[in-house]
Amino acid sequence: MAGLYLHIPFCKSRCIYCNFYSTTHADMRQWYVDALCKEMEMKKPTPSQRDGKLSTIYLGGGTPSQLTIPQLHQLFYNINKVYSPTSHLSPLISEITIEMNPDDVTVEYAEALSQLGINRVSMGAQTFDDERLRFLHRRHTAEQVAKAVKRLRAVGIQNISIDLMYGFPNETIEDWQRDIDAALALNVEHISAYCLMIEEGTPLYQWTIDNSQLTIDEEVERQMYETLIDKLTAAGYEHYEISNFARPGYRSLHNSSYWKDIPYIGLGAAAHGYNGKKRSWNVADIKQYVESIEQGVIPCEEEFIDEDTHYNDRITTALRTSDGLDLTTLSDRHRRYCLQEALRFIDDGLLKLDNNHLSLTRKGLFVSDYVMSSLIMV
Numbered sequence: 372m373a374g375l376y377l378h379i380p381f382c383k384s385r386c387i388y389c390n391f392y393s394t395t396h397a398d399m400r401q402w403y404v405d406a407l408c409k410e411m412e413m414k415k416p417t418p419s420q421r422d423g424k425l426s427t428i429y430l431g432g433g434t435p436s437q438l439t440i441p442q443l444h445q446l447f448y449n450i451n452k453v454y455s456p457t458s459h460l461s462p463l464i465s466e467i468t469i470e471m472n473p474d475d476v477t478v479e480y481a482e483a484l485s486q487l488g489i490n491r492v493s494m495g496a497q498t499f500d501d502e503r504l505r506f507l508h509r510r511h512t513a514e515q516v517a518k519a520v521k522r523l524r525a526v527g528i529q530n531i532s533i534d535l536m537y538g539f540p541n542e543t544i545e546d547w548q549r550d551i552d553a554a555l556a557l558n559v560e561h562i563s564a565y566c567l568m569i570e571e572g573t574p575l576y577q578w579t580i581d582n583s584q585l586t587i588d589e590e591v592e593r594q595m596y597e598t599l600i601d602k603l604t605a606a607g608y609e610h611y612e613i614s615n616f617a618r619p620g621y622r623s624l625h626n627s628s629y630w631k632d633i634p635y636i637g638l639g640a641a642a643h644g645y646n647g648k649k650r651s652w653n654v655a656d657i658k659q660y661v662e663s664i665e666q667g668v669i670p671c672e673e674e675f676i677d678e679d680t681h682y683n684d685r686i687t688t689a690l691r692t693s694d695g696l697d698l699t700t701l702s703d704r705h706r707r708y709c710l711q712e713a714l715r716f717i718d719d720g721l722l723k724l725d726n727n728h729l730s731l732t733r734k735g736l737f738v739s740d741y742v743m744s745s746l747i748m749v
């Protein structure tokens with residue numbers, strides 16, 4: 372069962388910390404949606420591949436909620452036509468997610484999502500401090516997040532995720548605790564939380580050079596991550612991936628498929644795909660993408676995954692999860708290598724081995740990059 376990912380690279384405005392590929396040129400949306408539908412047709416599964424092959428759909432960005440309602444209908448009409456020809460989105464598709472900005476959740480838009488069968492919404496809340504939201508050049512306010520959750524509930528969407536960020540310049544542990552409490556008060560099913568990355572080339576990068584005395588240090592970030600884990604697990608959320616927390620039964624199925632080595636189809640500029648043997652990625656440029664699709668050529672590069680690369684991918688994905696890496700899925704050679712390298716981390720209490728599953732301990736979560744990079748083959 373594969374996942375389907377559609378990349379929607381449009382944003383109404385750009386946030387100062389973001390280095391994702393997106394544009395504010397809304398006039399290109401229809402041109403782009405037409406190309407997405409055409410790429411879908413070009414990647415149409417053969418009849419023998421078709422039945423039951425799609426398990427999740429994810430519209431990510433950018434800001435997918437910048438698409439108009441008719442454009443969403445056009446996309447779903449085509450998804451239905453290409454992937455589940457016998458029904459209005461096959462019941463086998465268990466999770467259909469759209470990423471949204473809270474200020475895009477109007478009553479009309481929420482109703483349209485529900486009509487289309489979208490059953491999960493992921494919203495970038497980031498913080499509930501309006502001043503900080505303005506500093507980040509986010510368009511919404513804290514109040515709009517609560518309003519959006521209410522509107523989504525009112526149309527029957529019972530699986531809502533919000534994104535939070537921590538580690539902002541000048542942020543204190545108390546500020547962060549207030550943000551977590553505000554998130555918990557919304558009673559959503561899923562919370563993702565990321566430490567702010569200061570990426571080169573972003574306006575925030577330049578700002579931190581000019582205001583370096585206001586950035587926070589690694590020890591405070593570590594305490595913030597501790598606080599996050601403590602508060603969310605105490606509130607009943609499962610900490611099922613380094614940055615992801617879910618109420619029981621509400622883990623993200625689509626994102627979990629990346630961590631479980633399940634193939635996925637990627638559509639759109641900058642979208643990635645994986646079929647179990649090779650990885651592909653489309654050009655990260657809307658104009659080049661659309662022009663190429665119009666010529667009947669998918670503008671992508673590909674990489675065949677050899678056994679060692681596949682092993683390395685398993686280390687850097689499965690080890691992110693609380694379920695960990697199932698060692699019985701590895702070849703004898705890779706299992707031996709993995710165990711040999713993991714031994715010192717098990718002794719140090721950074722990894723644990725349980726029923727053939729290798730996973731990070733709580734202590735290991737704080738040095739996950741170091742542990743994972745030590746287990747990969749170079």
Ligand code: SF4
Nearest residue numbers: 382385386389432433
């Ligand atoms: S809305 Fe999301 S994708 Fe767009 S600029 Fe902001 S963080 Fe980046």
